Amino acid sequence: MLMILCMPSKPTEPHNNFNSYNTNKPMPVISKNNNNNASSSVPKLFLFFTFLSILSLAFFFFPTTTITTTTIAHPSLSLQSSLEPTINVYVADLPRSLNYGLLDRYWAFSPSDSRLGSDSDRGIRSSNLGIKTLEIPPYPENPLIKQYSAEYWILGDLMTPPQHRTGSFAKRVFDPRNAHVIFVPFFATLSAEMQLGMAKGAFRKKVGNEDYKRQRQVIDFLKKTESWKRSGGRDHVFVLTDPVAMWHVKDEISPAILLVVDFGGWYRHDSKSSNCSSTDTDMIQHTQVSVLKDVIVPYTHLLPRLHLSENKERHNILYFKGAKHRRRGGLIREKLWDLLVNESGVIMEEGFPNATGREQSIRGMRASEFCLHPAGDTPTSCRLFDAIQSLCIPVIISDNIELPFEGMVDYLEFSVFVAVSDALKPSWLVNHLKSFSKEQKDRFRQNMAQVQPIFVYDNGHPGGIGPIPLDGAVNHIWKKVHQKLPMIKEAIIREKRKPPGVSVPRRCHCT
Known part of the structure; x- marks a missing residue:
């Protein structure tokens, strides 16, 4: 029986291991001493298997709780395990004008407004004349806009060729039926900031508001897709790092997974639109912002790293x-x-x-x-x-x-x-x-x-197109989205089984 316990088993290949290409390497040779005669090798083999037997019994009777405790005690130091699954992400087929095309427009401006005309961006405009010909232009350095650049780096990772994405937690798929979530590649924050910079007075209006037209274009497109009809938008991911991003269509996208810097832009809106009472605190619905379905993401830092x-x-x-x-x-x-x-x-x-x-x-x-x-x-x-x-x-x-x-x-x-x-x-x-x-x-x-x-979002590659660090912000965002999937799936199933004509009363997220 001891020999059965100590016999080495064939290693199991990790599911969706980012480093699976290493499994094709030849197994290491345990012993390199081929000059020993048979009589000397037998005692060594006996001692070897005896040691393995004792070690197996030790693991059996004395569980390795110390290792587990150490890992839990320092969650911030536990980054990416090779055994972690990936999340399948489909990128919604929005036109370029709603993402990188907005950057083309931004760099074509010669604005005087402080939101769009910072010294750093003026320098880029004047020194980099070829910026208009770039397929993927840089994101603005203007600190009022750069702090919200998560949308740029997340899309840049998804746009990177598969052979350079071995370190990405998100796996891009090209059939929405194979996706866990649908990523909406709309630069909502940049759109809002451009509107505020060009015609701030029209921001809360619908007439004469270019940002509202873009918001409407995104929603109208998504609602016609089978993916949206299948889930009601609950498995769609929007990046809303500016609290005013997609302000006009908040009600329509609130069931979705929202990547936000905090919930500060939503509280007052929700408390006015629904009669919030203390009895609602444990009844958060998927029609409201909530840590159950949404992900808090970091701002983009503006100061350099000090080691x-x-x-x-x-x-x-x-x-x-x-x-x-x-x-x-x-x-x-x-x-x-x-x-x-x-x-x-x-x-x-x-x-x-x-x-x-x-x-x-x-x-x-x-x-x-x-x-x-x-x-x-x-x-x-x-x-x-x-x-x-x-x-x-x-x-x-x-x-x-x-x-x-x-x-x-x-x-x-x-x-x-x-x-x-x-x-x-x-x-x-x-x-x-x-x-x-x-x-x-x-x-x-x-x-x-x-x-x-x-x-840190910046992966050091032009346009964000290139391998991202395992321990960076983009991977951690997708890990948090992955944690939400059971709740999202449950909400989709619950919605499907409701009888026709039945609606869930709207409740607010009180904290």
């Missing part, structure tokens, strides 16, 4: 740069500003993310132990991801915030969370931050350095 080996002594306790006055939930920012602006070791700078502001932010974040992250117009901003890339410990002032890749990343390992009520007490926040020891702050930065790549 742990490059970290230098930090002289400031706390740093913040941004607009003092915000709307809605961001009103707390003004109160915090007044409390902190005169505190010793605290730097509060008001500024715009132009070229000068960028350099100030780099210096400020790299010279400070902690970086303040209060809510703006919505709960999150790209400032959090700039802080992570700068190894500046984020101080998140929020009672209710959704963060990217929860469950994959443990933010407590490198961030400080503070209740709004505590933050608004005079001197409380600074005294709290001073209580952290050097060892604690060093550990925060070490953990932060481990997760920096997870929040």
Whole structure:
């Protein structure tokens, strides 16, 4: 029986292993000593099989719980396993004018509006005359637009030839019937930003609004497809990194899987359109934004990565740069500003993310132990991801915030969370931050350095066409979508079995 336990079995080939090409390599030779005579080899074989038998019994009676515990304790360090399945993605056949064609139009502009005419983009327009002939133009460097560039990098990965996509968690399929999800390649954020830059006054109107025409074109096209009819759009994926993206058709796409930076652009809309009560909190429907079906994605960081080996002594306790006055939930920012602006070791700078502001932010974040992250117009901003890339410990002032890749990343390992009520007490926040020891702050930065790549979209290839890093933002987004699939499938089946004429009452997502 012992010999049966220790006999080596044929290794099982992992399902959908990205590195399956390695399985064709010849098996390694266990012993290379072919000069030993038969009499000397027998004891060695006996000892070898005896050792394997003991090892097998040890595994049988003493499970390897230590290894499992270590993996669970550090989810942020567990990136891509070769045993993970892929997610099959079909790219909806939208015209080029709704994605890369929008970039053609953007680079053809000579705008004066600050949203479209930043110094960095003016430089690209003037120095790169051949940009108009590129099949896939670059995404704008204008920080107001670049922070929302997830749509560009996700599509770039899907457009990459299959032989260069061996590291991608998403497998592109060319028959929608073979797909788990349908990706909608509409640059919704760029469309919205271009409208805001060209004719802001028409943004909330339908007449004279080019962005609305594009939104309508997308929805009208999708609703005619068999894929949409089959699922009601529930298995379709939209990238909506700007809270105002696809604003006019929110009701029509709300059953879909939405990739959003937070839910801040949806709460007020939903609370007005449905009589929300406390009894609805555990009855979230697929007609509302929800962590059950939607995915929180990171903003694109605007500051360069600081490696742990490059970290230098930090002289400031706390740093913040941004607009003092915000709307809605961001009103707390003004109160915090007044409390902190005169505190010793605290730097509060008001500024715009132009070229000068960028350099100030780099210096400020790299010279400070902690970086303040209060809510703006919505709960999150790209400032959090700039802080992570700068190894500046984020101080998140929020009672209710959704963060990217929860469950994959443990933010407590490198961030400080503070209740709004505590933050608004005079001197409380600074005294709290001073209580952290050097060892604690060093550990925060070490953990932060481990997760920096997870929040990076740029794969270093022109147009985003090329292999992506295994541990980057695009792969982690598709992993989160993959986690939603059982709920999406259940919702589709439940919808199909409803008798004709029966509708589910609309409920809001209260938090």
